[in-house]
Every structure is written in structure tokens, then in C-alpha cells.
Amino acid sequence: xxxxxxxxxxxxxxxxxxxxxxxxxxxxxxxxxxxxxxxxxxxxxxxxxxxxxxxxxxxxxxxxxxxxxxxxxxxxxxxxxxxxxxxxxxxxxxxxxxxxxxxxxxxxxxxxxxxxxxxxxxxxxxxxxxxxxxxxxxxxxxxxxxxxxxxxxxxxxxxxxxxxxxxxxxxxxxxxxxxxxxxxxxxxxxxxxxxxxxxxxxxx
Amino acid sequence: xxxxxxxxxxxxxxxxxxxxxxxxxxxxxxxxxxxxxxxxxxxxxxxxxxxxxxxxxxxxxxxxxxxxxxxxxxxxxxxxxxxxxxxxxxxxxxxxxxxxxxxxxxxxxxxxxxxxxxxxxxxxxxxxxxxxxxxxxxxxxxxxxxxxxxxxxxxxxxxxxxxxxxxxxxxxxxxxxxxxxxxxxxxxxxxxxxxxxxxxxxxxxxxxxxxxxxxxxxxxxxxxxxxxxxxxxxxxxxxxxxxxxxxxxxxxxxxxxxxxxxx
Numbered sequence: 001x002x003x004x005x006x007x008x009x010x011x012x013x014x015x016x017x018x019x020x021x022x023x024x025x026x027x028x029x030x031x032x033x034x035x036x037x038x039x040x041x042x043x044x045x046x047x048x049x050x051x052x053x054x055x056x057x058x059x060x061x062x063x064x065x066x067x068x069x070x071x072x073x074x075x076x077x078x079x080x081x082x083x084x085x086x087x088x089x090x091x092x093x094x095x096x097x098x099x100x101x102x103x104x105x106x107x108x109x110x111x112x113x114x115x116x117x118x119x120x121x122x123x124x125x126x127x128x129x130x131x132x133x134x135x136x137x138x139x140x141x142x143x144x145x146x147x148x149x150x151x152x153x154x155x156x157x158x159x160x161x162x163x164x165x166x167x168x169x170x171x172x173x174x175x176x177x178x179x180x181x182x183x184x185x186x187x188x189x190x191x192x193x194x195x196x197x198x199x200x201x202x203x204x
Numbered sequence: 205x206x207x208x209x210x211x212x213x214x215x216x217x218x219x220x221x222x223x224x225x226x227x228x229x230x231x232x233x234x235x236x237x238x239x240x241x242x243x244x245x246x247x248x249x250x251x252x253x254x255x256x257x258x259x260x261x262x263x264x265x266x267x268x269x270x271x272x273x274x275x276x277x278x279x280x281x282x283x284x285x286x287x288x289x290x291x292x293x294x295x296x297x298x299x300x301x302x303x304x305x306x307x308x309x310x311x312x313x314x315x316x317x318x319x320x321x322x323x324x325x326x327x328x329x330x331x332x333x334x335x336x337x338x339x340x341x342x343x344x345x346x347x348x349x350x351x352x353x354x355x356x357x358x359x360x361x362x363x364x365x366x367x368x369x370x371x372x373x374x375x376x377x378x379x380x381x382x383x384x385x386x387x388x389x390x391x392x393x394x395x396x397x398x399x400x401x402x403x404x405x406x407x408x409x410x411x412x413x414x415x416x417x418x419x420x421x422x423x424x425x426x427x428x429x430x431x432x433x434x435x436x437x438x439x440x441x442x443x444x445x446x447x448x449x450x451x452x453x454x455x456x457x458x459x460x461x462x463x464x465x466x467x
Contacts (some may be wrong), residue, residue, distance in 0.1 A: 022244075060345050061373075062380040063390075067409045074462040091315055100348060184405045187450040 002045040003031070003085060003117045004154055007161040008200045009051040010143070012193060014130070014165050016053035017089040017121050019174040026101070026110075027053040027179065028069075029085035030076055030117070035175060046115050048084055052191060053179035054159065059101050068180045069108075075192075083109055087135075089121035096122045098138060098145060110140045118145055130166045133158065147157065164203045173199060209252075211241040232261060239271055243278040251275050266292050270301050280437070282309050300330055307339075316347055334360060342372075350381040368400035372407045379414055384423055390414045391435070405446065412439035 016025050027046040054068050065100060069083075072098070074101055076082055086100045086109055096121055106118035118138040125134045139146040151157035168174070173196055178189040214362035239254035255275060258268045269292050276285035294301040303326055308381055323340045327333065341356035357374040364370055375393035378386045391414035397407035418424060419432035440463045 058342060058345055060348060060380070061374050061376040062404060063410045063413050066413060070462060092312070095314060113383065184409070187446060 002139070002148070002154070003029075003115070004045045004047050004156055005029075005161070006047060006049050006156045007164050007204065008197060009048045010133075010155065010161045011165045011168055011200055012051040012053060012196060013087050013119070013121065014126070014134075015168060015174040016051075016056075016179060017123065017126065018153065018169055019177050019179075020056040021123075022091075024059050024089060024091040025053065025056045025179070026086065026088040026105070027051055027055075028072060028083050029117070030072075030081040031084035033076075033080045035081045046084055047115075050081070050197075051087070053177060053193075055181045056179060057181070063144040064180070064184065065105070082113055084113055084115070085119060086108065086119040087119040087121060089123055093123040096113050096120050096124070096136060098187060103145060106138070106140065106145065109145075114140075116140055128166060130162050132168070145187045153162050160204065164200055167203055168199060170197075209246060211238065211245055211247070232258065236267075236271065240274065243274060246278070247373055248275070248279065251278070266296060266299060266302075270299075273302070273305055277305070277309060277312065280312075282313060285309060300326075300333065304336065311343070315397060316343055319343060320347070332363070334363060340379075345377065351378050353377050354381070366400060368397040368404050368407065371397035371400060372404055372410065375407070375410055375414070379410065384418065384421055387414050387418050387421075391418065391432075395435075405443075408442055408446070412436055412443065415439060 013027065013029075016027060019025075028051070028062060030050050030052065031046045031048050052072055055064065059065075073083065086102065088098070088104050090096060090099070096186060098118055102118055102120065106116060110116040118140075119138045120138070122134045125132060133150045133152065133154065135150045135154070137148045137150050139148055155161050177193050178193055180191050182189045183191045222394050235254045235258050237428060239251050239258070241255065242248070242250040252275070255268070255271060258265075258271065261262055262268050269288060273285045273288035273292075276282075276288060286306060289302040289306050292299050298301075303322075307322045307326065310316075310322060320340065320343050323336060323343065327336055327340065330336065337356045337359050341353045344350070344353035344356065355376045357377060360370045361367070361374060371393050375390045375397060377391065378390035391411060394407045394410035395412060397404050398411060401407070412434070415432040415435035419429050419436060424432070443463065
């Protein structure tokens with residue numbers, strides 16, 4: 001029961017972290033809703049097709065997080081997605097262990113989606129070239145989060161993800177990335193980031 | 205404008221000004237700002253150049269010493285930076301900038317408990333420092349000590365009664381603390397934030413969330429429940445209007461289905 005990331009999901013996660021290097025950032029990962037529940041679910045990993053950046057700065061306050069989860073849940077239902085994961089990058093570069101906020105939100109997501117994953121971004125290895133995956137993926141087993149090694153197998157296509165993420169970072173696309181905080185500041189800001197999705201598709 | 209843009213703009217300005225108005229213009233403030241922006245962008249070469257110019261112009265200045273300390277912090281040489289600030293404080297124990305930088309070092313090293321302790325001691329002496337109160341509230345929120353975070357925000361609200369952002373953040377802290385009493389307080393402060401700025405979407409959403417939770421609580425009587433259902437309905441209307449005004453109709457349908465379903 002592992003998850004895999006598409007280029008778009010990985011890109012937007014890293015762009016979010018790059019836009020706010022001085023803040024903690026977090027967000028959600030969404031996967032396509034499986035039509036049939038297969039009994040033997042070990043074979044197909046869950047593919048996280050998109051990422052929705054949520055907040056930057058203070059992550060430990062509840063009200064806006066609840067609003068975001070409600071709105072995004074509705075959007076997911078309309079688009080036949082399901083919230084499959086949560087990512088977080090901590091404020092301090094050297095701090096990449098999940099904290100109480102990450103565990104709580106992860107547990108909440110796991111209540112609705114048993115194969116939910118929690119991803120922590122390791123900012124110490126974050127470079128413009130993106131030569132290696134900088135994530136730590138945590139799976140939920142028996143009420144505990146267990147870390148799994150993240151390598152090229154955790155991506156739908158690591159080479160493509162590496163090239164496109166690097167290109168978008170060089171091109172400073174993170175300046176136009178919208179997270180839920182930006183949406184709350186101005187409702188015209190679209191947290192689905194259609195422009196960045198287009199750029200990713202264009203480079204594919 | 206991002207930090208990079210500020211840096212480039214200031215650099216261009218600096219080179220132009222330097223050749224013409226060297227003695228007359230307050231170019232040294234620009235040197236200071238460019239240096240701090242350079243530290244933010246990891247441009248140590250540029251930061252060093254600015255620092256040398258400032259040292260030459262203001263030898264023995266405490267302000268320049270503090271900038272030298274900030275450069276050491278950026279290079280993660282925390283012990284050397286701390287010594288620099290200690291030497292400033294030896295000459296001038298009331299130098300608030302140096303004390304705050306020492307607290308920033310603790311924060312950068314992840315020593316939140318020590319940072320909170322030092323910041324509390326600082327605020328006992330410098331009660332009016334709003335930046336410090338806000339920093340302390342953030343440190344408490346990150347430690348999940350919402351009661352103490354609320355206290356810091358109360359200090360800020362007292363000195364800035366018209367600032368809707370402090371009201372709204374206080375309401376968020378109260379909501380997170382939980383419990384019926386805190387939820388009611390949270391609703392009141394979200395309403396106050398809206399009164400101060402009727403375009404604060406966080407306050408509007410917060411009002412809806414807190415009123416809905418109070419109405420759904422089994423501990424409230426019918427009158428309170430009815431009133432909160434009314435507040436939540438009002439907030440829903442305002443939210444829908446806000447989306448109608450600023451958003452495409454496709455998003456409006458999403459909002460309608462989300463909020464009308466809950467009540």
C-alpha cells in the first residue's frame with residue numbers, strides 16, 4: 001500500500017516550499033478515486049495526481065485548516081478525487097521530522113482514506129537542480145507513522161519530475177503559485193493553480 | 205516584490221546614487237537594507253562588501269556591529285554571533301536589537317523553550333515592544349500553548365484596538381483552544397474583526413465555523429442554538445456573496461453545495 005507521485009504533485013510541493021523559504025508550509029495530496037475496491041490492494045500503488053498547497057507561516061491553528069479541508073473535500077468529490085496525503089516543510093531547514101500538526105492532520109486524513117501518507121520535505125537537500133528526491137514518506141500503520149525510503153520508485157516518472165521541477169524553479173514559477181492562504185487574502189486567487197498545471201503539461 | 209527584486213532594485217539605485225550624491229544622500233540606510241536583503245538571498249559576497257563600507261563610514265558603531273552579528277548568524281556561526289551581541293550589550297545593556305538577535309539565535313537553533321524564556325524576560329523590561337509580543341505569540345502557538353498565545357495577542361489588541369488582524373488571530377487561537385466558552389469568545393472576536401474590516405475572509409469563515417460548532421453543541425440551550433444558527437446563516441450568505449462578486453460562477457456552485465448542506 002504505497003503511494004506514487006506524479007510530476008505535477010511533486011512540482012507544486014517543491015514550488016510551494018521554494019516560494020516561502022522562511023516559513024513552514026503545508027498542503028494536501030489528492031489521488032483519483034478508485035472505482036472498485038480491490039481485495040488485493042498490495043499490487044497497485046496509489047497515484048497522487050495533484051497537490052494543493054494550503055498554508056505558510058503558522059500551521060498550528062485550527063479554523064482555516066478546517067475550512068480548507070471542507071472546501072477541498074467538496075472539490076475532490078466533484079472531480080472524483082480523494083484526499084490521499086499531507087505534506088509539510090518545517091520552518092527550520094534542519095528540522096524534517098513530523099510534528100504534532102503533521103501527525104494530527106495525517107491521522108484525520110487516514111480516517112477517511114486508509115492508505116493515506118504523510119510527506120515531510122527535507123530542505124537540507126533542496127537544490128535548484130533537484131538531483132535527488134528530497135521527501136520522507138510516512139505510512140500509517142497501527143496508529144503510528146513509519147518512515148519509508150523515498151527513491152525514484154516513489155514517482156510515476158522520476159526523470160521527468162526532476163527535469164520539470166528544476167526548470168520551473170529556474171523560471172521562478174513559484175512566484176505565481178497560489179496556496180489557500182493567498183486565496184483567503186484574495187478570493188480571485190485560484191488554489192488549483194491552473195497556470196502552473198499548464199506549464200507542467202507544456203514541459204512534459 | 206520579492207526579496208530578489210528589492211535586492212536588484214536597491215543595487216541599481218546604489219550604484220547610480222554612489223556616483224552622484226555620495227555625501228548628501230542617506231545612502232548608508234540603503235547599504236544596510238541591501239546587506240540584510242543579501243543575507244536573505246545567501247549572497248555573502250555582497251553582504252561582506254556592504255558591511256566593509258559601513259564599517260569604514262561608522263567605525264565603532266553598535267548598529268554596524270549588530271549587522272556583523274547578523275552576517276555571522278546567516279553563516280550559522282551562532283557562537284561567534286552571540287559573542288558579538290554580548291559585546292554590544294556589555295557597552296549598552298539597553299540595546300534591544302542585540303537582545304532580540306540573541307533570541308533569534310535560540311529560535312534558529314530550535315531551542316524554543318529557551319527562546320520563550322528569554323523573550324518573556326525581555327518583555328518584562330520592554331513591555332511596549334509589539335514585535336516581541338507577536339513573536340512570543342507565534343512561539344507559543346508552535347508549542348501548542350494556546351492560553352499563553354492568547355495572552356500575548358490580548359496585549360497586542362489592547363495597544364492596537366483597530367487592528368483587525370490581531371482580533372482575527374486571537375479568535376483563531378481561542379477556536380483552536382476549544383471548549384464552549386472559548387468558541388463563544390472566538391465567535392465574538394471574529395465578529396469584531398469583521399466589524400473592523402468587512403472584507404476579512406478569514407474572519408467571515410471563522411464566524412461561520414464557530415457559530416456552527418456552538419449551534420451543534422449539545423451543551424447549549426435552544427435560545428443560544430437558534431441565535432448561532434442565525435449567525436451561521438448570515439455568514440453563509442456573506443461568503444456566497446463574496447464568491448459571487450469575485451469569482452466565476454463555477455466556483456459559486458461549489459460554495460453553495462458546501463455550505464447549504466451543513467445547516
